[in-house]
Amino acid sequence: xxxxxxxxxxxxxxxxxxxxxxxxxxxxxxxxxxxxxxxxxxxxxxxxxxxxxxxxxxxxxxxxxxxxxxxxxxxxxxxxxxxxxxxxxxxxxxxxxxxxxxxxxxxxxxxxxxxxxxxxxxxxxx
Amino acid sequence: xxxxxxxxxxxxxxxxxxxxxxxxxxxxxxxxxxxxxxxxxxxxxxxxxxxxxxxxxxxxxxxxxxxxxxxxxxxxxxxxxxxxxxxxxxxxxxxxxxxxxxxxxxxxxxxxxxxxxxxxxxxxxxxxxxxxxxxxxxxxxxxxxxxxxxxxxx
Amino acid sequence: xxxxxxxxxxxxxxxxxxxxxxxxxxxxxxxxxxxxxxxxxxxxxxxxxxxxxxxxxxxxxxxxxxxxxxxxxxxxxxxxxxxxxxxxxxxxxxxxxxxxxxxxxxxxxxxxxxxxxxxxxxxxxxxxxxxxxxxxxxxxxxxxxxxxxxxxxxxxxxxxxxxxxxxxxxxxxxxxxxxxxxxxxxxxxxxxxxxxxxxxxxxxxxxxxxxxxxxxxxxxxxxxxxxxxxxxxxxxxxxxxxxxxxxxxxxxxxxxxxxxxxxxxxxxxxxxxxxxxxxxxxxxxxxxxxxxxxxxxxxxxxxxxxxxxxxxxxxxxxxxxxxxxxxxxxxxxxxxxxxxxxxxxxxxxxxxxxxxxxx
Numbered sequence: 001x002x003x004x005x006x007x008x009x010x011x012x013x014x015x016x017x018x019x020x021x022x023x024x025x026x027x028x029x030x031x032x033x034x035x036x037x038x039x040x041x042x043x044x045x046x047x048x049x050x051x052x053x054x055x056x057x058x059x060x061x062x063x064x065x066x067x068x069x070x071x072x073x074x075x076x077x078x079x080x081x082x083x084x085x086x087x088x089x090x091x092x093x094x095x096x097x098x099x100x101x102x103x104x105x106x107x108x109x110x111x112x113x114x115x116x117x118x119x120x121x122x123x124x125x126x
Numbered sequence: 127x128x129x130x131x132x133x134x135x136x137x138x139x140x141x142x143x144x145x146x147x148x149x150x151x152x153x154x155x156x157x158x159x160x161x162x163x164x165x166x167x168x169x170x171x172x173x174x175x176x177x178x179x180x181x182x183x184x185x186x187x188x189x190x191x192x193x194x195x196x197x198x199x200x201x202x203x204x205x206x207x208x209x210x211x212x213x214x215x216x217x218x219x220x221x222x223x224x225x226x227x228x229x230x231x232x233x234x235x236x237x238x239x240x241x242x243x244x245x246x247x248x249x250x251x252x253x254x255x256x257x258x259x260x261x262x263x264x265x266x267x268x269x270x271x272x273x274x275x276x277x278x279x280x
Numbered sequence: 281x282x283x284x285x286x287x288x289x290x291x292x293x294x295x296x297x298x299x300x301x302x303x304x305x306x307x308x309x310x311x312x313x314x315x316x317x318x319x320x321x322x323x324x325x326x327x328x329x330x331x332x333x334x335x336x337x338x339x340x341x342x343x344x345x346x347x348x349x350x351x352x353x354x355x356x357x358x359x360x361x362x363x364x365x366x367x368x369x370x371x372x373x374x375x376x377x378x379x380x381x382x383x384x385x386x387x388x389x390x391x392x393x394x395x396x397x398x399x400x401x402x403x404x405x406x407x408x409x410x411x412x413x414x415x416x417x418x419x420x421x422x423x424x425x426x427x428x429x430x431x432x433x434x435x436x437x438x439x440x441x442x443x444x445x446x447x448x449x450x451x452x453x454x455x456x457x458x459x460x461x462x463x464x465x466x467x468x469x470x471x472x473x474x475x476x477x478x479x480x481x482x483x484x485x486x487x488x489x490x491x492x493x494x495x496x497x498x499x500x501x502x503x504x505x506x507x508x509x510x511x512x513x514x515x516x517x518x519x520x521x522x523x524x525x526x527x528x529x530x531x532x533x534x535x536x537x538x539x540x541x542x543x544x545x546x547x548x549x550x551x552x553x554x555x556x557x558x559x560x561x562x563x564x565x566x567x568x569x570x571x572x573x574x575x576x577x578x579x580x581x582x583x584x585x586x587x588x589x590x591x592x593x594x595x596x597x598x599x600x601x602x603x604x605x606x607x608x609x610x611x612x613x614x615x616x617x618x619x620x621x622x623x624x625x626x627x628x629x630x631x632x633x634x635x636x637x638x639x
Contacts, residue, residue: 003362003512006573029489029505031573032584032601045586047573052510054573076492076609083605097315097612104322104638106186106223115327117220142321145635146346146427149390153416156393156409185323217343220331223324242346242427 008045008056013067016046016059020070023048028055030070033080035088037113042090046070061090063113069094079103087112133165134256137175139195142224143182146242147209151179154252159245166252172198177255179248183211183218184225196232202262204235204255209243216241284312289623300627300634306620314615314623316608322638329595334360334568335434337598341585344600345636346427347390348578350383352585353432356598358512359574359587360434364564370514372436374555377514379423379431380576381544381551386415387579388537388544391631392467395534398628399476404466411459418449436561450552453545460545464538477530481614481626484528493610494603495581496540497630500533502526507577518550530629537631567591578603580631602636 011019028048036043044067046057061067069092071077081092082103089110108116140148154161155168169175172195184192196205207228210216214227228234235258238251289302305313328340341356342349354376361368393408416426422441423429431438441449467473483493488501498505499522506522508515523539525532568589576583581603588597607630614626 003358004510004575024490030492031575031582032586032606034586034599034601036586036588036597036599038596047584052507054575056573074490074492075487076490076606079605079608099317102317104318106322106324108186108222111222111324112327115324115330116222117327117331140321140635142323143635144343144346144349144428145633146343146349149347149427153409153413156413157406158410158413182321183323185321187322217340218323218325218328221324221328223322241343242425244426 004052004054006054006056008058010058010060013059013061013065016057017068017070017073019057020046020073023055024073026050030074030077033070033077033084035084035090035112037088042088044084044090063088063090066091066093068092069096071096086110089113132176132256132260133167134176134252134259135167135169135174136177136179136252137170137172137195137199138168138179138181139192141180141182141188141192141212141228142185142218143209143211144242147181147212147240147248150242150245151181151208151248154245154248159249161249161252164253164256173200175199176203176259177252178203178205179208179252180205180212180228181208181243183215183227184231185223186225187223189225189231192228192231202259204259204262205232206236206238206251206255207234208238208248208251210239210241213237213239283307287620300632302615302623302627304615304620304623309620311615311618311620311623314612316612318634318638321635325639326598326600329598331594333593334589334595335564337595338433339430341598341600342428342430342432344602344639345633347387347633348383348580348583348636349427350379350423350429350432351576351578351583352600353430354380354513355574355576355578355583355585356587357432357434358576359572359585360564360568360589362572362574363568363570363587363589364434364566366435366562366564368436369559369562370556371440371558372560373514374551375437375441375560376432377518377551378441378548378555379419379429379437380513381548382415382419383429384544384579385541386412386419387631388541389415391537391579391628392463392534395625395628396467396473398624399473401470401473404463404470407463407466411456411463414452414456414459418452421445422449433561435564436559438561440560446552446555450549453548457542457545460541464541467534467538473534474531476625477534477629478527480530480622481618481629482528483610483614485526487613488528488610491609491613492606493581494606495578495631496533496536497581497607497610499524499536501528505582507575507582510575512576514551514554515547517554518547520547530625533629567593568595580604580633580636581607600636600639602633602639604630604633604637607632608637 028050031047078097342353389412396404423431569591571588584601586599
């Protein structure tokens with residue numbers, strides 16, 4: 001049983017701001033922004049919702065080029081964008097509140113870009 | 127029951143717990159479990175506290191905070207690690223940001239098992255800690271060196 | 281005009297059970313701006329998908345947060361089931377609904393207690409937490425765990441609730457409801473609570489909607505979004521209307537939660553009356569290949585578990601967007617202009633769950 005239809009549109013980075021503005025005009029709310037590393041590329045999903053209709057915009061970036069911030073359109077977007085910057089090292093320009101890499105402080109820089117794990121040996125003996 | 131002559135105050139700190147153990151620590155204060163019958167009060171001030179109760183494992187962010195809290199407490203003091211994460215890192219021990227159990231930063235006197243630790247075992251742990259506190263006060267407690275590096279994976 | 285000073289709030293703070301840090305920019309007693317920073321409980325558990333196979337990851341998902349652990353596990357399972365096109369048996373969906381509502385009861389009572397404590401009403405804290413033990417007993421009896429239940433799995437649930445237990449659970453709800461009515465009466469009508477909360481921490485409807493407020497934080501400002509309306513699990517077959525208040529202050533957010541207690545009791549009764557007999561799980565075959573944004577209503581608001589698989593045992597990505605994270609920007613809006621002494625009450629009014637937010 002499918003709970004809800006989820007529509008994902010892959011768009012060019014340059015068209016992103018215009019499309020997001022369009023969603024805001026129609027009264028959509030921002031659900032979330034997330035980033036997924038697929039191979040060497042990063043998929044960034046911008047999800048919107050209006051009356052339980054879920055829409056998703058996706059841009060695919062290489063991680064080197066800066067991406068524009070949508071916090072000018074949706075004020076609360078800064079948490080997701082800062083998070084994306086801190087965990088994946090995606091550079092987002094024009095954030096209204098820029099933590100400069102200190103929203104989520106981690107010992108390792110951009111840990112989600114190349115996940116590492118601690119030793120997998122058995123529990124140390126006393 | 128010499129420990130009952132004193133009202134030990136506890137300081138609770140959430141290191142990187144999922145909240146499961148935290149709410150069980152708080153549940154101990156609620157009417158059903160009621161640790162206040164032992165004179166135990168949860169304080170927010172480390173200088174007032176005798177028992178440091180820590181839930182969750184140490185991560186890169188809070189190792190200094192935990193160290194600080196421990197140093198600020200007056201002697202004698204005991205540390206209770208509540209839950210499996212505080213004891214060894216638990217299910218999160220492989221996470222890059224988790225250092226390991228509490229004992230890789232400060233010496234731990236009592237380990238309380240469980241995920242999440244049950245209020246009964248937390249109370250047991252604290253009561254056990256009180257007798258260690260009593261020994262420490264009398265100077266008869268043989269302290270263990272902190273397992274520096276042993277509890278953590280790195 | 282006096283000089284601006286920055287006052288740090290947290291991470292270890294008496295009113296906060298969890299560490300959050302706020303830099304409060306103050307002018308005398310008034311907060312001009314609040315800048316949150318988190319990271320004290322960040323574990324990076326989303327990266328563990330590479331280490332755990334997708335059926336095992338449920339345990340990690342549940343331990344994102346110990347308060348709403350069941351709903352985390354359920355939302356994750358739901359996501360994987362949607363990707364794999366699994367037809368989950370009806371009875372399992374009803375059981376999930378029942379446990380979700382019990383989790384909501386326990387979470388809201390916990391919050392009401394902490395909130396009472398924040399306004400300095402110790403007695404009410406005790407009363408709420410005493411009532412909460414009833415819910416935990418039910419959860420423990422039916423799942424085996426008080427706060428971490430572990431009863432959800434990909435394809436269904438791990439154990440059934442026998443019919444006679446279910447009957448007794450419904451019967452016990454009557455006494456519990458009466459106890460809640462007493463507590464609710466105090467929360468809604470007590471002079472000191474009203475004095476501390478009414479008009480404090482205002483959030484306008486527009487700010488709530490566009491800054492991303494969810495759950496009781498949004499519904500307290502007149503935004504009637506409740507993800508249960510999408511009809512996941514068995515909610516599509518049950519009748520309810522989301523509790524909405526229009527005040528936009530701490531009192532309204534508190535009133536929403538109080539009303540939701542009774543909605544939850546009603547939903548449990550409806551679900552127990554309608555639950556069909558049958559299997560409680562299907563075995564998943566193969567590995568997930570595809571992606572889905574699984575959404576559910578947590579006690580704190582909308583929860584999104586994004587799962588993406590590539591046909592192997594390990595998921596490519598699990599992304600957990602928790603309601604506390606999305607409620608942080610509205611919190612910043614609420615704090616601007618408030619008095620320093622009101623900060624703890626306002627911070628608590630969004631029901632922050634930092635363990636969730638940082639993962």
